Amino acid sequence: MRAAVFDFDGTLADSTEFWDKLAKTYLESQGLSPREDLKEAMESLTVEEGLAYMQTEYSLDKSLVEIRKEIDELLISYYRDRAELKPFAREFIGLLRVKNTRLVIASVTDEEFIS
Numbered sequence: 001m002r003a004a005v006f007d008f009d010g011t012l013a014d015s016t017e018f019w020d021k022l023a024k025t026y027l028e029s030q031g032l033s034p035r036e037d038l039k040e041a042m043e044s045l046t047v048e049e050g051l052a053y054m055q056t057e058y059s060l061d062k063s064l065v066e067i068r069k070e071i072d073e074l075l076i077s078y079y080r081d082r083a084e085l086k087p088f089a090r091e092f093i094g095l096l097r098v099k100n101t102r103l104v105i106a107s108v109t110d111e112e113f114i115s
Contacts, residue, residue, distance in 0.1 A: 001101050008107040008114050012089045018078055023054060026071050032058050072113075079113045 010016040018025075023042055027034045035041075041057075042050045051064045051071075060067060096103060107114060 001096075001099070003102040003104060004096055005104045005106050008105050009109055012085055012093075012105070013079075013114075014084050014086050015078075018083070022071065022074065023050065026067075026074060027054065027058055029070075029074065030058075030060065034058075072110075075110075075113045 006012050008015075009019060020039065023038055024034045027038070042053060045053060047068075048064070051067050054060060055062065055064060055067060062070075093103060105114065
């Protein structure tokens, strides 16, 4: 094998649950109580639509840029301090390196968070 491509979230890192609760975590960090249907309401929205939804539905007195920056800070903190690799991910990557296999991460997560 000359190369291996991995998705990061949910494949190498055990981070799916964090992403599932990100909007809730953000709203709680703002002192707000998210409604029970928050996850379902945001499932089909793009990132920008989700930011606008939270801004409107939760009367956030912040610009979309400010909201995005604060959410990005939550993500940076999570990946730096709490994210864990899935069992045996490190060992498997090590094995591929020993075999001189090129490794590529394909992810919708911004590179700044997972590098």
